Amino acid sequence: MLNGKTIVLGVSGGIAVYKAAALTSRLAQSGAEVHVIMTESAAKFVTPLTFQTLSRQPVHTDTFAERDASVVAHIDLADRADLFVVAPATANIIAKMACGLADDMLSTTLLATTAPILVAPAMNVHMYEHPAVQANMQTLRERGVHFIEPGVGQLACGYVGRGRLAEPEDIYAEIVRLMTPDQTLAGRKVLITAGGTLERIDPVRFITNDSSGKMGYAAAQAAQEMGAEVTLVSANVSLPAPRGVKLVPVVSTRDMYEAVMERLDAQDLIIKAAAVADYRPAAQSAQKIKKSEEQMTLVLEKTEDILAEIGRRKKGQFVIGFAAETEHLEEHAMKKVRSKGCDLIAANDVSQQGIGFGADHNELYIFDQNGLVKKIPRSSKLEAARELLRLAAERMNAKGNAAP
Template identity: 45%
Template sequence: MHESSSHHSLRNEEKRVLLGITGGIAAYKVAELAHTLSQSAVTVQTVMTRSACQFITPLTFQSLTGNPVHTELWESNASGSMTHINLSREVDVIMVAPASADFIAKLAHGIADDLLSTLCLARNCPLMIAPAMNRQMWENPATQRNLAMLRSDGIRIVGPANGIQACGEVGMGRMVEPTELAEAIITFWQNKHLLINKKIVITAGPTFEAIDPVRGLTNKSSGKMGYAIAQAAVEAGANVTLVSGPTDLTPPAVDKFVAVISANEMLTAVQYEIPSTDVFIGVAAVADYRVATMSAQKIKKTNHNLTLELTPNPDILMTIATASDPPFCVGFAAETENLLENAQAKRIKKRLPLMVANWAQNAIGSDDNELILLDDQGEHILPRAPKLEQARHLIQHISTFFKP
C-alpha cells in the first residue's frame, strides 16, 4: 500500500489510534507505521513498555506523532485523571506492534502489571496485535494456546510473516511490514460500517435429536465457524442474532443469543426472527434425521439388534430461502466428495444467492478453514486461514450485495 492510498482512505474522517509498543527488535519498524498514520491525518497516541524503550526511544515517537509518549502506569498527571482508563477511551482502536510472546500471554490471562497491559484490559475499543518473536517461541504450544484464546475473545491478530529473523533463523514469527499494519487498520475502519443497521440471523453448531432421555443423534460440529461469523458481523456494525445448537463456546457480544437443541427448535427460533431480517446465514450442521418416536424411558440394552425409525428433519435454509420475500440467504455446504458439484447443486436447489463450500474433513472442529464462495459471478477462493479471518472476508463479500 502506497502512502498516498492511505491518505485517500482516511482523509475524510478523523481517526485515533493508540500504538502499543512492546520489547522487540521490530519496534524500530513501528516508527514507520506511526509516520504513515500521522501523515494520513490520524491522531496517534503511543504507549511503550519499559522493554520497548530499550530498543527505540520515546522521543522518536513523540517527534513523529506530535503527541507525548506514555511509559509508566503511575506517571504524574496534573488533572488527576487515570491514564490507563482515559487513553483507551480517547481512541478508536489499539494496535500493539510488536506484540511479544510475553505480552500475548498477559493479554490471554488478563494480567495488568504495566500501563499498556492495564489499558488493554480496561479498553472499550477494538484491539489488534502484530506478533513478533523467534520462530520457536511462536511455535511453542503455550503461545499457540494463548493466541487461540485471543482469537476467541475477538482480538484481531495481524501476521506474523515467514522470513529471516533478527536471531538469524528463518521461519514464522517475523512482524509484518508497517504498510501491511496500516492496511489492516484501514480495513478495520472500512469494515466497521459495512453492514450498519442490517439485521443478520446466524445459525451455528450442531443439533441434538433425542432418542430417549439420555441418548441422541448429533454430529461433530464445534460451532466455531458460526460463532466467528457472528463476531465478524458485529464488527461490521450489524444487529446480530445468533441461534446456536449445543456447543462449548462462549458467544460473542451479539445483540441476541438463542440457545436451542433440536432442528425443530432451531427452525422455530429462526422463523421468529426472519420477518425483520436482512441476511440469514445458515452455518449450523443441522441433523438431517430425527427418530420418528422418542422413547419416554431409557432404552435398555439387550443382545438383539436395535432398529430405529428415522424421519427427515426440516431443511431450515430451504424453508427460509424459498418462502415469499426471503432475506438474503447464505448457505454452507460441508462435503466429503465432489465439493463444487455438490455445493453448486445445493445452491441452485435452495435458490441461494451465495453458497459457502468447504471440505468437511478439514473444517469440522478445526480452528482454520479453506472456503470457496459460490455466487452468480462464479467461484471466489479464500485460502486456508483462521476461521475468524475467513468470517471477516465472508462478511465483506456479503456486504457487496448491499452496495447501491
C-alpha cells in the same frame, strides 16, 4: 491510510517484541502518529531507542517520568488516542486489563483511555489455553475490547501450537479496518444459524456432527461489525457469543427450525451456516438403552429441511446456504443452490486439512443459480465471512433491496 490518526501502541514483555517494532514502522509510514508505551520487561528484549527511532516520538516506560509539566502523561496519551493497540499482549497484561490493575505506565494508560482497544496476544500455547487467560479475554471482549487471534506454529519455547503473535501486516490490516469501519449492512436485520444440531437416542446418547460453529460465529461477528442487527441461532457450541449479537440457543433440528421460522419474516438476510442433522431417531427412549444383543437396529427419520423451508417462505429476503462437501464440490453445491431456493451457496471441502470442521481457516467457493461467482481463498473464518457479507450486500443492493 492512517494520516492524522493517533495510535498508542502498548508493548509488553515477550520475544515477539521485535514484531512490534515492524508494526511501529508500518504505522508511521502510513501517516499515523504513533506513541509507544513499553513495559519494563519489553525493554529487556528491544530497547526503547528502537521504537523512538521508528515512531519519531518519545517512548514512555515510567509512569512518573513526566516530560511536560503542562499535562499528566498517561492521561494525555489516553485522551489523544484514536486507537489503543497492545502487541504483543502477554498473559500478565491481559490479566491486569481484566482486573483493572494499574501498576505501570501501560496498565495505567489503558485504564484511563476511552479509545477502542485492539489486543494481539502472544504466549506459550498452554498459557494461552489456560482457563484463567481465556476467562480474562472473554471478560475483555464483553467490555468491547477487540482481539486479533495469535497464529499457530513454532513457538520460541520450542512448542508447536497456538500462541505466535499475529504477523505485523495482519495486525496493521485489522487496525485499518477498525479505523475505517465498513457499515455496508447498517440498518439490515441478519439471522445466522451456527453449530451442529443434536438428536437424542436416549438420555445419554445422541447423534450429531463435527461442526464447531466457528464459521457461523465469525459471520455473526462480521455482520455486527458491518452495522447489522444480528440474531444468532446457535446449537451446541462452546464459543462465546460475539459482542452485540442476540443469541438464541437451541439443541435439536426441530428447535432450530422453530426458532428460525418464528423470526424469518423480520429479516433482510439469512445465513444458514449450521450443520443440521439430516436424520433423527424415529423413537427416543425415555430410559438408557441397555446393551443386550450383538447388534442394535436404530430407525431414523428425516429432520426438518430448514434451508428448503426458508427458500419456500422467503418474501424478498436474501438467503445464503452452506455446503460442507468431501467430493464433487461444484456438482453438489449447484444442486443445492437450485433445489433450496437460495441466492448463494458457500461451499467448502471439509476433507482438506486446515479448513474443515473445527479449523480456524476456511476456503469458500460461492455459487449462484448460474455457477461459480467467487472463490474466497484460504483465510481466517472471520475474513472469509467479511468477504461473503460484502458480496451479499452488493447483490442485495443490486436487487434494489435497499436498507431501511
